[in-house]
Amino acid sequence: MFLAETWAGEARLEQLCGKLRFNHCWVRPSTGKTGCLVLMWKDSVKVNVVSSSPNHIDAIVGDASEAQWRFTSIYGHANPSKEHDSWSLLCDLHRQSSLPWMCAGDFNEILWSHEKLGLGPRKESLMRDFQDVLDECGLMDLGFVGDKLTWKGKWATGLVLERLDRAVANNGWFALNPGTKVQHLQTHSFDHKAIIIKLDGIIPCPNRPFKFEQMWLRDTGCCATVNKAWGSTTQNATMVITAGKIKACGENLLAWSRQSFGNVKKQLEFLGKKLSKAEVAAAIGKLDYKVVKCLKTEVNELLDKESQMWQQRSRALFLKCGDRNTSFSTVKLLIDSVETGLMG
Template sequence: MNFLSWNCRGLGNSRAVRVLRDLVKTRKPDFIFLSETLVSSIKISELCLSLGFVHNFAVDCVGRGGGLAVMCKNTVVCNIGSSSLNHIDVEILRDTVPHWRLMCFYGMPERDHIRESWDFIRHLSSISSLPWCIVGDFNDMLFPSDKKGKHNHPQFLMHGFREAIVDSKLVEIDLSGGHFTWEKGKVYSDHDPIQLELCNSNLSKKEFRFKFENTWFHESSFRDEVNQYWDSLSRLQLMPKLISMSSYMAKWGRNFFHKFRDKLCKQREIVNALAEKTDEESIKNYFLEKDKLHELLLHEESYWKQRAKTFWLAEGDANSKFFHAYASARRKTNFISKLRVDGGDFVTKEEDMHRVVLDYFQTVFGE
């Protein structure tokens, strides 16, 4: 099952509707949440049918702003709970996994009301004991790295939003694809869609666990940035503080790895360019830049060495390819492609493997 969330900035715009049709065609979502529809529920019902969705629920826009809508296919069985100008609470019902809540959320865009958004998230977390996921447009950000531009987002706003997330027992989900989901200046919508894909139905997928990378210590700014963030969480209790800290370092590490790869490529280009020159200054710079490249290669080796969980080779051996291959091999062996049942036959379908595992543990704990 896959869920799509998009701030469409007005479905009265024919271009936005065409983009939505293309998203449905290419992403094939089972469920769509749309914010800032700027249209009535009647328009949403018409659009729902034309897109091939069966059920819909909408919160009408007020004046020239707002409007929320959800659409789903028969593959999704759900109940609509509470709703407002800023949220639609959806309970997802499925036989193969426990029931859970998908909170479709649109944060108040006015900075004067931002604290109301934080308190509203806390309230939404308390109205049900079901596991929940909140998706949509918060009109807010957790970290400075979530924004790229000349004007920095105020620290007190990020701190307040982080406190609301921790109080609500939420953890940020890893984002793959583009790093930024909002870009100023587009015509029909300045937001990219966000796709949420359920992977807990696949036994071969492992849940995210925070892992500290030794190679982070090679970045000079790491300690200062981590200390600064830790100090900003001084008002939190220890466990929420550790959860928020691990989330921050995980995001920092993803950015670092991408920057590191770019840095390594650029350093190779510099060394290769200097290698073709014969003047005295270029030769001197060649050896200096080559030393920098060697240092980066040592950092790369350290990264793959930790991931491979192989420690019998000494630091300094140029075996990055070996470590990379070893880490990839470990990832492949962690994939469950089939299971043997009591009769000796193998099952390969996900639902059949779910049944085999469930029956096995029910028998074990039943006895």
């Protein structure tokens, strides 16, 4: 996992690394007005950091006994007058190795004019320089799934949306990982969207088996739902009858949960899409930014509700079951990270 421009201290980042169940953490300290660059990984992956600077971390993934490849995390110069330094860095890195290579991060530049909305068009010369350096290094864009524009900024003259974050790779890396997909994750709490690179593509999640949620016990509707589904007590009930009642309880609890708890998620998804459309409309001058601010307030209120729901769930399960409920523990940790601003 790569984090760019985070202002948390090295000790706090190492603590976060452990909480997120990573085993190793490489921190490039902040310099001047730029934050830290952080690379985290687990013991299941061998990573050797070769070099780093305020604008990159370069590493070799794998060992000599398997197919090695190279991962470079990038944080490009935000000042257009210093962009040539970012492109010179890419060229220098390109000359250092012939391994399959992937670069990902915030390049702070767009490739094409349609990757920007608001504040007028980007200078052709700046985009052409980015295109030329990728061509010189043999790097091609990996594409994306999700909303196109990954960054938003509010200026006095309006809202700006751009695709600054991406992943690029050379032919050797494409041959090694032909099914790779890059997904832009939806977020309304930060100026940048997180991107996730899935080497095996995006695999649909199978239906999860029924699991009783400890947080349901805090709601009086749970007991009422179970009593209604179970019905009257039957003497000398057979296993078939008991199994049927258990199944009915599970189905009714899931239906009740979707109505009592799932509505927050659905509302958040609906308002999130509405906010994304409003931001695009504001960026091209077709909507007052006040509408965007109102929608953001509604989204933040729902995010608070969702956060409380997950915190209630994760605390109850962790106290009962410890590490057996790792998915809920991980979600809780991610929520805590977001709330304290550790990810940028």
